[in-house]
Amino acid sequence: MPELQELKAEEKTAFRIPAKAYAAMGVGENLVPWDFTRRNPRPHDVQVDIKYSGMCHTDLHFIRNDLGFSSYPLVPGHEIVGIVTAVGTDVTKFKVGDTVGIGCLVDSCRECENCKDDLAQYCLNGATYTYGIPDRHGDGITYGGYSNKIVCDEDFVLKVNKDLPLDKVAPLLCAGITTYSPIKKWNIKAGDKVAILGLGGLGHMGVKFAVAFGAEVTVLSTSPSKEADAIKLGAHKFINTKNEEQVKSVQNYFNYILDTVSAEHDYNFYLSMLKTHGSMVCVGLPTVPASVPAANLIFQGRSLSGSLIGGLKETQEMLDFCAENNITSDIELINIKDVNTAFERMEKSDVKYRFVIDMATI
Amino acid sequence: MPELQELKAEEKTAFRIPAKAYAAMGVGENLVPWDFTRRNPRPHDVQVDIKYSGMCHTDLHFIRNDLGFSSYPLVPGHEIVGIVTAVGTDVTKFKVGDTVGIGCLVDSCRECENCKDDLAQYCLNGATYTYGIPDRHGDGITYGGYSNKIVCDEDFVLKVNKDLPLDKVAPLLCAGITTYSPIKKWNIKAGDKVAILGLGGLGHMGVKFAVAFGAEVTVLSTSPSKEADAIKLGAHKFINTKNEEQVKSVQNYFNYILDTVSAEHDYNFYLSMLKTHGSMVCVGLPTVPASVPAANLIFQGRSLSGSLIGGLKETQEMLDFCAENNITSDIELINIKDVNTAFERMEKSDVKYRFVIDMATI
Secondary structure, eight states: OOOGGGSOHHHHHSOOEEEEEEEEOSTTOOEEEEEEEEOOOOTTEEEEEEEEEEOOHHHHHHHTTTTSOOOSSBOOOOOEEEEEEEEOTTOOSOOTTOEEEEOSEEEOOSOSHHHHTTOGGGOTTOOEESSSSBOTTSOOBOOOSSBSEEEEEGGGOEEOOTTSOHHHHGGGGTHHHHHHHHHHHTTOOTTOEEEEEOOSHHHHHHHHHHHHTTOEEEEEESOGGGHHHHHHTTOSEEEETTOHHHHHTTTTOEEEEEEOOOSOOOHHHHHTTEEEEEEEEEOSOOSSOEEEOHHHHHTTTOEEEEOOSOOHHHHHHHHHHHHHHTOOOOEEEEEGGGHHHHHHHHHTTOSSSEEEEEGGGO | OOOGGGSOHHHHHSOOEEEEEEEEOSTTOOEEEEEEEEOOOOTTEEEEEEEEEEOOHHHHHHHTTTTSOOOSSBOOOOOEEEEEEEEOTTOOSOOTTOEEEEOSEEEOOSOSHHHHTTOGGGOTTOOEESSSSBOTTSOOBOOOSSBSEEEEEGGGOEEOOTTSOHHHHGGGGTHHHHHHHHHHHTTOOTTOEEEEEOOSHHHHHHHHHHHHTTOEEEEEESOGGGHHHHHHTTOSEEEETTOHHHHHTTTTOEEEEEEOOOSOOOHHHHHTTEEEEEEEEEOSOOSSOEEEOHHHHHTTTOEEEEOOSOOHHHHHHHHHHHHHHTOOOOEEEEEGGGHHHHHHHHHTTOSSSEEEEEGGGO
């Protein structure tokens, strides 16, 4: 929590909102119940009762301080769906009772080239992520969605169709937009061959989007046991990447590969599956640099790129697309007291395909 | 030379054309004068008296068998300009006296998806390169442009504007198209910031094309001595990549980087200079794989790709663009007897910017 002297005058005196959360109180510690307060809505803020909060691998990275800048208590969660319970005096986009979502971003500088281009995720002055980042107005660090309430600037709040199953919508706010953004950019046309590398929280959304856009979709996985699920999710083909014959059959084959794998892996092995001018996009983030022979890019004019979540405008577009096409995440709904067990299972990829916390259980 | 029994019946009996060349008779050997014969033109062939032949680094790689499939005698050269002296019975595009060019390709399967898309350089059945590759009709291996004559299918011959200085046109057939193709693809608009990494045979053409397309062009080089030349070639800025302050000034700066460096180098160092959604294209081919942390791609949505020369249609477009915009290569014209010395100097980057052999000296 911020020291009182760090707050603005009006905030020092303002009434603050009591809230409950599950927080890591130190590096790598199990989450425990934690009572804290949220700020009273500023003029442009929306106050939200959180209904569901998805669990992302990034949450685990932050709990363990893998990126080196976590601060504690740390309240993870950036796949948030809830109901508006109050709005600031100048809010125009939302009213009490609205169903809304909050994703990985709660603020950004609003002034840089990227923010002006609806690319706040690449804010050149550093976006304010939903948890563990200093608030831009001195309100301490941000606390995420493993909590019963949140207060957020309306520009970073998304409209959610209330007729969708809201628990299954929550993961769209990170896993959804992370895979939708690069796939949308591909501008898929009939006949395009798309591979999804890895079938986890991100990968299973990648399959759904690539199928929805009309591609021939192949799941690439080291686990042959995932074949049946891949097909059930809508994939047209499955390649066991440990089977030489199967791998041979997809050399120079794909227009696009969406690489969702965060474990160390051989990029070169997958680049060879791209046809001429094909493109592989990484959304998984291994900690070890990839080894990429230029020849594997040059001799078929291939490309390797990266993509980070999506901007607010695109996230809204994705949510609307999901509502129109009845796309949601496959989830396992949990009681918040089981959150630490869920992390253990997540590490073993023992989840189909996303844990979502039922915030009624807090 | 092919064995007689490998030739088709009509070729066995056909009159063959005596030709002179400089050839490497074994791996890594100096080039020596060599008398051989070219085939008589087939119905679709054009026979050309070679006037000028550019010297490319690839020639050296093939002489030394760096790629492992060279065959000897090896006659290098794929930057060829000459005059048509005879045409086959079915040739429609050229007539005797025409000024023509021949680049890196002399044939391809003509049937695969890529060949049909004017991407013969990526022929899925293996393009026939101008030297050191088996001819598709049994006429032994191909011999390149360090020679006084060549015979080539008309579909792989390019029209050259005879009013241009032909010695300076020769390098366009490889160095020109290799840099033109990716730069053209960028579809540069006013305000785009383009960096050219390396100022050699490829790099100096990259500068000329990027300037011609209207970009703000920066040369990136480890040699501060190249600054004056970079500016003379039309570049707007020069960054000495050993100067920390200068490097800092171009972090997140470029829309595009054309990487022409074949020596081992740190891709990651240059990727950091790309702004959001920026793209680095490799045309230089280091023998060591690049080490690329996915984070450097993901956190600004960057991409790394490769590009190989260009198709015939695009090469003709490039030659026409050069004629209209008076773009040619900066060269040093040499007597063919100095070819081995030229290779020695090329290895030390002691050439501005391409050696071209005056074939009148053979």
